[in-house]
Amino acid sequence: MYRNTYALIDTKKIYENVKYVVNNYQYDYYIGVVKNNAYNHGINTINSMIKGGINYLAVSSLDEALQIRKAYSKIPVLVLEPIDLKYIDQCDYYNITVTVENLKYVKELVEIKLNKGINIHFKVDSGMNRLGFNNATELKQAYDLLNKNKKLNLEGIYSHFATSGLNDEYYKNQIETFKKTTSTIDLAKIPMIHLDRSITLINNEKIPFCNACRFGMLMYGVSGKKPVLGRKQKLKDSVKKILGKEIKYPAVLPLNPAFELYTEVMSVRKVKSGEYIGYATYKAETDIYIATLPIGYADGVDLSFKYVFINGNYCEILADTMDMIIVKVSPKVKIGDKVEIIGKNIPLLKVCENTRLNSYHLFNKITNRVARKYK
Numbered sequence: 001m002y003r004n005t006y007a008l009i010d011t012k013k014i015y016e017n018v019k020y021v022v023n024n025y026q027y028d029y030y031i032g033v034v035k036n037n038a039y040n041h042g043i044n045t046i047n048s049m050i051k052g053g054i055n056y057l058a059v060s061s062l063d064e065a066l067q068i069r070k071a072y073s074k075i076p077v078l079v080l081e082p083i084d085l086k087y088i089d090q091c092d093y094y095n096i097t098v099t100v101e102n103l104k105y106v107k108e109l110v111e112i113k114l115n116k117g118i119n120i121h122f123k124v125d126s127g128m129n130r131l132g133f134n135n136a137t138e139l140k141q142a143y144d145l146l147n148k149n150k151k152l153n154l155e156g157i158y159s160h161f162a163t164s165g166l167n168d169e170y171y172k173n174q175i176e177t178f179k180k181t182t183s184t185i186d187l188a189k190i191p192m193i194h195l196d197r198s199i200t201l202i203n204n205e206k207i208p209f210c211n212a213c214r215f216g217m218l219m220y221g222v223s224g225k226k227p228v229l230g231r232k233q234k235l236k237d238s239v240k241k242i243l244g245k246e247i248k249y250p251a252v253l254p255l256n257p258a259f260e261l262y263t264e265v266m267s268v269r270k271v272k273s274g275e276y277i278g279y280a281t282y283k284a285e286t287d288i289y290i291a292t293l294p295i296g297y298a299d300g301v302d303l304s305f306k307y308v309f310i311n312g313n314y315c316e317i318l319a320d321t322m323d324m325i326i327v328k329v330s331p332k333v334k335i336g337d338k339v340e341i342i343g344k345n346i347p348l349l350k351v352c353e354n355t356r357l358n359s360y361h362l363f364n365k366i367t368n369r370v371a372r373k374y375k
């Protein structure tokens with residue numbers, strides 16, 4: 001790492017976040033969702049997840065699964081999207097769990113000669129209309145076909161919720177849809193059943209027939225945020241109460257984000273009133289001091305972050321370019337001073353508020369060009 005711009009990942013926090021979930025929500029299987037390089041925290045964090053109690057992993061593609069398999073030889077890895085049958089030998093060899101989401105795929109899969117055999121999880125479409133079985137008869141046919149094949153083991157069945165269940169009826173509909181679609185098979189015979197993701201897990205009663213849950217965001221330290229209620233919302237809430245509807249606010253768990261982002265001052269200068277900054281997108285109204293920082297929108301950081309923190313002061317971002325941003329500083333700031341972009345003084349959720357991004361988008365916005373350091 002030759003550029004002093006880095007994300008600092010606190011693996012102890014990841015361990016503690018996982019441990020908190022494992023201690024407070026009772027399941028047999030805790031599936032850690034580590035797609036896109038563990039939500040950009042880096043797959044080095046998986047050790048801390050396993051120590052905390054994660055006993056299964058989930059990713060989005062075979063590429064991601066194989067990358068993890070190189071570093072972690074034992075833990076089961078589920079690929080959440082269908083894998084081209086051309087590459088199914090890789091799953092056989094490297095023990096990668098395959099998602100099956102339609103009957104056609106099963107019909108072709110059972111014709112392939114396998115060596116060790118493959119674990120399969122069925123995916124059911126409970127309301128997202130994205131992936132999954134949505135027909136009970138077809139699901140039963142797929143189930144029967146798999147059962148006849150000794151090299152294919154139906155280890156799990158799952159679905160992905162479209163909504164949080166906080167104040168929506170659709171959440172319950174989705175559970176009903178799942179039950180209906182799986183009514184043709186005996187769920188009790190399937191070792192793993194998982195529907196929940198982070199937000200549904202912590203905001204709803206446990207689904208009685210589930211013995212596994214998948215979660216990403218909770219591991220990385222984001223649960224929910226206490227809402228700040230404006231007058232309008234308070235009024236809406238009182239109307240709902242009068243109508244006898246309970247209003248649920250998101251659970252806020254004692255978790256801590258593990259992701260911080262830093263850079264350093266690369267150059268400083270004084271700019272006179274009337275001069276332009278960057279691609280002439282900002283004009284100084286008075287004489288000011290500015291600092292150039294080696295991080296830009298190619299790293300995921302742009303004007304929408306609003307400010308950074310240098311030597312005890314918040315410094316407004318005046319211009320963004322592909323590789324550098326320019327901030328307004330005090331005359332005392334000098335080359336090499338540490339710059340916080342996400343951290344103690346600018347917490348992750350504050351950055352979400354400033355950028356108007358949710359934590360999913362924010363984590364995925366910080367690109368792989370930014371080096372990762374591990375605490």
Ligand SMILES: Cc1ncc(COP(=O)(O)O)c(C=O)c1O
Pocket residue numbers: 033080160197198199214215216217218
């Ligand atoms: C199928 C599936 N399951 C689980 C998750 C984990 O979601 P969360 O980070 O909210 O727990 C995701 C995330 O996108 C997903 O696509």
